Amino acid sequence: MNENDVVGGFISLFFVVCIGVPLLILYIWSILWAYNDANKRGRSGCLVALLVLLLTWPVGLIIWLIFRPEAVVGPKHDGKFIDDGSV
Secondary structure, three states, rough: HHHHHHHHHHHHHHHHHHHHHHHHHHHHHHOOOOOOHHHHOOHHHHHHHHHHHHHHHHHHHHHHHHHOOOOOOEEEEEEEEOOOOOO
């Protein structure tokens, strides 16, 4: 093992730590964000998370951002809407 191999190994490790780890964190965060956003909008969080997870990563997130429904406004009770009869 010569000096160039050691330096090359440190450079590779540096790129993995400085680029790979933040990208992995961003990937996981975007899946969790899409899940929570879908639930808030009355959609299946699991299906949207799978969309973001299984499609090529930024494409799945962009598709959700384009086609997500409007935010749901109204009273909620245990995740279900209450119809109080008022109009």
